[in-house]
Amino acid sequence: MTSKRQKTKTAEAVSNGSPSFPQAAQNMLDFINHAWTPFHAVEEASRRLVAAGFQKLSERAEWNLQPGGRYFFTRNMSTLVAFAIGAQYQPGNGFHMLGAHTDSFDDGSVDSLRHQPEGPCLILHVVRSLMLISAQVKFDKPLMHIPMLAIHLQPEIREKGFNPNKQTQLGPILAVAAKASLDKQKKSDAEDLKPESKAGEEKKEEERHHAALLNLLSSQLGCTPEAIVDFELHICDVQPSTLGGMEDEFVFSGRLDNLAMSFCSLQALLDVHGDPASLADDANIKAVALFDHEEVGSASAQGAGGPVMRDTITRVAGVLSGGSEGAVVRALQSSFLVSADMAHALHPNYADKHDGQHQPRFGQGLVIKHNSNQRYATNAVSATLFRELAKQHGIPTQDFAVRSDMGCGSTIGPILASGLGCRTVDVGLAQLAMHSIREMCSSGDIGLAIEHFTAFFKEFSSLDASINIDGLSPPVLQGTLEDTPCNHVQ
Template identity: 50%
Template sequence: MGQVLEGFAVAMGQALLAEGAVVIPGLIEFLNASPTAFHAIDEAKKRLVNAGYEQLLEREDWKLEAGKKYFFTRNYSTIIAFAIGKKYVAGNGFHIIGAHTDSPCLKLKPVSKVTKGGYLEVGVQTYGAGLWHTWFDRDLTVAGRVITREAKNGSGSVSYSHRLVRIKEPIMRIPTLAIHLDRGVNDGFMVNTQNHLLPVLATSIEAELNKEGVEDGSGNRGGQANGKNGNERTTTNSSKHHSLLLQLLATQIGCEPDDICDFELQACDTQPSIIAGATKEFIFSGRLDNLCMSFCSLMALIASSYESSLEDETGVRMVALFDHEEVGSNSAQGAGSPVLINAMSRITSSFDPASKLLEKAIQRSFLVSADMAHALHPNYMDKHEDNHQPKLHGGLVIKHNANQRYATNAVTSFIFGEIARKNMIPIQEFVVRNDMACGSTIGPMLASGMGIRTVDVGAPQLSMHSIREMCAANDVIYSYKHFMAYFQEFSRLDANLTVDGGKSKEVEERKIPLTP
């Protein structure tokens, strides 16, 4: 018996190595290319297009076909991708994995120009519930999106473009106060987020010596008030942001500082994501919450949407990656918006314009809300109760909460767990201690707003909401395999469930066995 178990363990280890050779480097590449939600969506688009997905626009009509694959974006920070089964008909279900693209960070204020004590500092506002003390003494830069003005050739008119920008080298730092000036700091490091979190960009003297970044007395760089081709414009950016910062951005995207109309930027760590640990078992990175789940779900959809896999699929396989989860999801592109149900409605009506089958489709659908989970911390064992201690390398964690902070129930937990058991993928369960507050996810919001069956899951990690987080490489592989199995097997498994009112019609007519 021992030899059998040992052989099984060796086989599983070899399988993990084979999967990891593709999945883990892909995740590292994705993380390093995605300092912001905008960049993450751009990376997702590239992978979908390379896999044969067609981009749709929400403002235009959709002409969809069974067996085809599509995606659309909203605000450049949310994306919904879906593969339609070849046997799909209007009213059939959607098999969805939902995750989010944003992470706690420091975002530049609309007026970020701060000068005091001989320093140029950058005004930032806190986004989400970050561990802000981890942002001190890090090599920081900025990334995000910029709106630029572009002159049309010889026409005298202008157009405006949305550009992604990222300055890769460190340009800022938030220095801590020396212990000699704060002897009690080790008794409790208290961060005043208004006063203490301003990154230092430069000293005033060096900024003035830098001729590219010098400002004249009128607030216009180099005295330029007029644009190219005689287009007159008034530039106020240099009064709102340091000219040095504007020049760095302009150089990066290849324009003049005066051509920058507006931007959404955030501070970012410049240290790259890596495979680490004494045995190379960990991933050290920022933004694992929740780009890890975003990547795993996206790649699982791509891997499970090849043509033969969709041959017998009766539903729609879908991934929805939302912005603004860390601040409540209440935005035009957050999970609290109608973007997901609008997509489901448009897909349903594309195959039967006269029908009203969306409600029926929702009851046949299933949502996996995928958001990273809290692994047991060896230095804080008392933060988990004895029976619910998710471990690194233990697979995805099914999250439960009686007060509906998570949307999992017995049925949804069984379905997701059964997929794991059939495919010999490890699975864990978690409930927070009764004497501790519980976080939440997009799961309860979508479950209550749409009436869709939902399970909350996530890969275990440490240092959640730090500027530098960690998880286990094996859990990334388990997550990918579990999500892929979900897409491939959910239709068949769901057909075997007894639903409200009795057994499903499909089971009665076809008598589908529980196992393939």
């Protein structure tokens, strides 16, 4: 293990000759500026994994896995799981996992310009050719806008606050009526030249989707509007993410929750196992799981509440065990999950919203989250293990518990912990303006998170071997139970 450093790192520190922590933040912004939707986040993560030599698997095909191999797969193009198998892996050895989510809380998902508030202007569409195929389109310019009514036309805001009707007052504007009518007429003229049966089919498509939007999509794809079978349209702020502050100490970006943790998790895996030779002496499996649909409860085929992670562990452990007894269960009990999701930093204008003893601040590293009602999955054991990794490297950590008189959010941590039965700690970087179009965090914290996650992948095995909770023999203690003030507890 690396020896403990004399001084705790600060946000401006440089780690072992690697790029400076602000550079790590800039690398993250490059990721986020592409990842406008969960689909694009997975696309970019996949590109980076392939560039590092990871092999893409299909869940529908047989997996021929080998110790020392590096693999990943995607589900629905919006969830990704990547894993690297130690060359010394033995049946029953654990998975050391980082889990995050690819979706963000935004203003609206749009269908035919009628919307349902949930998720982030980008499109995943299905195109009809010789077979049905799916692809993505990204527009780098603003396509539509949701204008707010001038405040002097709604004076009630001063007393009641801004609370728009999500059905009637958040409709995005795509095109002026004259332009839309023109596009519709062009399509109608084209239909008149086709057989009656075909024209009737295409008229149904036009009724479901805006003609001007279909024309715009088809021009990007190089196909006819009729070839577009269906699509999912996501609206998001097109302003690029950026560094800011007097010394670039801040990150200003949409979707920090939770693309920041997705990026840091992926980067740590690539830093540790980007080279296959790094697995030569490793006996465990290192994994990163990036899930969709966390912001709406995770209950989907590609969400953390679905079977994605258990399917992964069951298949991998099963393939590598050769029929060894209880290989999957033993692997789960030997595993450890870091649920990584952003945390609430102390807001200088709303300091009373935090407990006096739990006030996460910028530049102080990852926040370990606690909640006795299991809104977070952290317990004393998992928190200690994760905190000790940081101490060995001089990396700062913080602790957070919500005020007892306030509601507490949740993460994928409790969902996965209850579904897998493995030890879990909930952590995240401190941020302000969570769920806003423009969120904010410390640029220095990005580097601290990557280094902490890197230490987790490199050294958790040896640290885990030093703790005994459910073993056959108790750990050796200084003194006896009778020597402690709690000897009356049975």
